[in-house]
Amino acid sequence: MLHAIGPRLGTLRRRLFLLLAAASVIAVVGVNLIWLPGALRDVHGARSELQLVAVRSVRDQIDFFLADKEEGLTTVAQLFRAAVIDGDPKGLAIVGQRFLARERAFEEIGIFEPPRTWRYRLSRREVMTSSATDAPPALDTIPRGRGVAWGAVTTTETSEPWLTLAAPLSGAVEGRLLVVGVLNLKDLWTLTADLRLGQDGRAYIVDRRGGLIAADDANLVLKRLSLIGRPFVRSLLEQDHPSGVTGSYTNERGVEAMATGLRVDRVGWGVVVEHPRAIVTAAVGRKLWFFAALTAAGVLVSAGAAHVLSGRLTRPLERLRLGVQRRRDRRARAAVQPDGDRARSLAGSPRGADPRRHARPGAAAA
Amino acid sequence: MRPHLWRTALPCVGALAMLLAATLHAAPPARTVKVAVLTPGLGFGEVLAGFREGLGQLGYRENVNVSLLVEDTKGTGSDVKAQAQALVAAKPDVLVTVGTSHTVAAKTATSTIPIVFTWVGDPVRSGLVPNYASSGSNLTGLSVYSGPLSGKRLEILKEIAPDARRVLCLVAKESIAEISFNVAQRTADQLGMTLIRRDVTIRDDIVRELGALPKGAFDAIYHVPSGLVSAHINLLIQRAREDKVALMAHEDEMVASGALISYGANYRRMGQQTSRIVDRVLKGMAPAEIPIQVPDKLVLAINLVTARTIGLKPSLTLLERAERIVE
Numbered sequence: 001m002l003h004a005i006g007p008r009l010g011t012l013r014r015r016l017f018l019l020l021a022a023a024s025v026i027a028v029v030g031v032n033l034i035w036l037p038g039a040l041r042d043v044h045g046a047r048s049e050l051q052l053v054a055v056r057s058v059r060d061q062i063d064f065f066l067a068d069k070e071e072g073l074t075t076v077a078q079l080f081r082a083a084v085i086d087g088d089p090k091g092l093a094i095v096g097q098r099f100l101a102r103e104r105a106f107e108e109i110g111i112f113e114p115p116r117t118w119r120y121r122l123s124r125r126e127v128m129t130s131s132a133t134d135a136p137p138a139l140d141t142i143p144r145g146r147g148v149a150w151g152a153v154t155t156t157e158t159s160e161p162w163l164t165l166a167a168p169l170s171g172a173v174e175g176r177l178l179v180v181g182v183l184n185l186k187d188l189w190t191l192t193a194d195l196r197l198g199q200d201g202r203a204y205i206v207d208r209r210g211g212l213i214a215a216d217d218a219n220l221v222l223k224r225l226s227l228i229g230r231p232f233v234r235s236l237l238e239q240d241h242p243s244g245v246t247g248s249y250t251n252e253r254g255v256e257a258m259a260t261g262l263r264v265d266r267v268g269w270g271v272v273v274e275h276p277r278a279i280v281t282a283a284v285g286r287k288l289w290f291f292a293a294l295t296a297a298g299v300l301v302s303a304g305a306a307h308v309l310s311g312r313l314t315r316p317l318e319r320l321r322l323g324v325q326r327r328r329d330r331r332a333r334a335a336v337q338p339d340g341d342r343a344r345s346l347a348g349s350p351r352g353a354d355p356r357r358h359a360r361p362g363a364a365a366a
Numbered sequence: 367m368r369p370h371l372w373r374t375a376l377p378c379v380g381a382l383a384m385l386l387a388a389t390l391h392a393a394p395p396a397r398t399v400k401v402a403v404l405t406p407g408l409g410f411g412e413v414l415a416g417f418r419e420g421l422g423q424l425g426y427r428e429n430v431n432v433s434l435l436v437e438d439t440k441g442t443g444s445d446v447k448a449q450a451q452a453l454v455a456a457k458p459d460v461l462v463t464v465g466t467s468h469t470v471a472a473k474t475a476t477s478t479i480p481i482v483f484t485w486v487g488d489p490v491r492s493g494l495v496p497n498y499a500s501s502g503s504n505l506t507g508l509s510v511y512s513g514p515l516s517g518k519r520l521e522i523l524k525e526i527a528p529d530a531r532r533v534l535c536l537v538a539k540e541s542i543a544e545i546s547f548n549v550a551q552r553t554a555d556q557l558g559m560t561l562i563r564r565d566v567t568i569r570d571d572i573v574r575e576l577g578a579l580p581k582g583a584f585d586a587i588y589h590v591p592s593g594l595v596s597a598h599i600n601l602l603i604q605r606a607r608e609d610k611v612a613l614m615a616h617e618d619e620m621v622a623s624g625a626l627i628s629y630g631a632n633y634r635r636m637g638q639q640t641s642r643i644v645d646r647v648l649k650g651m652a653p654a655e656i657p658i659q660v661p662d663k664l665v666l667a668i669n670l671v672t673a674r675t676i677g678l679k680p681s682l683t684l685l686e687r688a689e690r691i692v693e
Contacts, residue, residue: 127517222657
């Protein structure tokens with residue numbers, strides 16, 4: 001029984017080591033697995049949150065720009081009113097020219113009487129001839145009360161996006177006259193081009209039909225890109241999401257992108273901030289590397305601890321085995337060392353045995 | 367210690383690599399690029415000056431990382447085809463052309479070398495490109511928008527000189543001159559003005575036509591945009607001064623030189639804007655991928671000294687709208 005302890009003890013220690021190591025590894029991996037999904041969620045959440053903050057900021061700046069132009073138009077509507085009531089064409093020209101001199105983003109200003117008559121019209125680039133004056137303003141609806149109506153964005157021959165807006169000229173001719181302004185949206189290009197979002201992020205603006213009207217690169221707008229084919233953009237334009245729309249797509253440069261968008265309610269446009277998906281993937285990759293490194297370190301520490309513990313736990317058994325071994329050895333040595341008399345008697349007998357034990361039974365009787 | 371060192375070193379190496387990549391992306395090419403320029407010169411000198419200035423701002427240093435091959439036709443259009451071919455034979459990385467006729471010559475000379483044009487009045491109606499969004503060829507550049515603005519200029523001329531009825535127009539044999547004159551003619555009919563057309567093909571024609579018209583034959587001069595007449599604008603300025611009549615030009619440097627009024631783009635700004643397009647082409651963008659651009663800004667300029675000399679008083683609203691007033 002004791003003879004078998006030696007080889008079995010080695011197996012026992014190994015088993016104990018493996019058991020302890022396995023338990024430790026499971027514990028380390030388990031603990032890491034608890035924080036990892038949360039950390040990965042945080043990466044995505046932080047990205048969405050940052051994009052939402054950025055997109056809100058851009059949306060607010062656009063809204064401020066539009067509100068400023070709306071105020072400019074309503075102010076000039078008041079100034080036009082006196083000249084209209086007096087029937088003073090010179091007065092109209094002075095107000096119109098001063099307006100265009102002051103409001104650089106406006107390309108045209110005019111007074112329109114629905115459905116087809118222009119009372120006055122002034123353009124920065126064109127002479128308003130009779131054929132041009134026949135065309136009604138590009139408005140979807142005629143504004144009622146004191147509100148301002150915003151038309152659809154139109155693209156000029158030179159690919160610039162223009163927007164028509166109109167305000168009623170209250171108090172004149174039963175309020176039927178409208179002051180119509182045409183806004184060049186090129187000013188928005190500076191806003192999107194100068195925006196520094198970091199991590200290769202960029203912002204762009206689409207009109208209510210999905211046409212690109214401002215982007216980090218004005219060339220994209222000049223190419224008259226329409227993004228309505230992008231499901232993300234469609235979803236953004238279809239309904240208002242107060243907390244923004246998030247999604248991913250491959251952009252026009254062929255880059256996989258993750259984006260957050262908000263609608264500009266005043267005009268029904270969409271503002272989008274996007275980042276390359278690789279940026280987010282890299283952040284996830286870093287978390288996974290950290291997880292792997294932490295786990296590897298945990299496994300090494302666990303293995304070391306298991307090694308030490310298995311040694312300590314099997315030490316009494318080892319001592320016992322060594323004790324048994326020593327005792328057996330002593331007994332073996334005692335069995336093979338005879339005293340002097342015994343050695344001599346053994347030397348007298350040729351076979352080293354008691355003669356009586358070797359005598360034949362018949363010889364003794366004779 | 368070692369893993370810690372690696373953990374510190376790796377992000378640093380990564381950041382350095384990204385910085386290097388960003389620098390390489392933003393910087394002009396390391397090799398010396400060859401840019402050829404075909405210009406009518408003279409009055410257009412400011413375009414080239416602005417172009418050089420713009421290249422400098424983008425990090426290009428002449429004879430260091432960019433060499434400019436300038437072919438100045440000195441206001442004549444007779445040898446422009448041969449000069450364009452000579453520039454193409456030098457195999458430049460980009461060929462920059464100033465004006466419509468020079469661009470047409472360059473387009474005929476090459477269909478492979480990228481051409482960046484500038485100060486082209488109406489690239490679509492001149493047949494250089496099908497639309498502003500993309501040329502679909504080796505052309506891109508800047509339109510000065512002078513064709514569509516021709517009517518507006520005449521309207522402004524009427525505003526500053528209300529008594530002007532007979533207006534002299536020197537029309538060069540260039541597509542942009544023809545387009546601009548047609549637009550001006552339509553406007554003149556509506557404004558009750560009469561345009562006196564004189565066709566010119568070389569500098570001597572301008573001198574001869576101006577000499578042939580006696581004093582009092584016209585009430586104002588309208589500068590119909592063209593490479594030829596723009597290059598020799600001083601002849602028109604001189605005649606307008608002698609006859610004490612208004613001269614409507616299309617660039618504010620001409621006002622600084624003595625023309626009464628102008629409305630349009632600025633030479634130097636156009637040159638700078640052109641350099642940005644050239645930079646894109648040098649960085650590998652195909653010209654067909656770069657839409658045709660229009661001037662950043664239209665400038666109304668008035669020379670009050672000239673106005674006083676010819677006995678005109680610009681209205682308050684006109685002065686309010688003026689971006690540049692020469693006193």
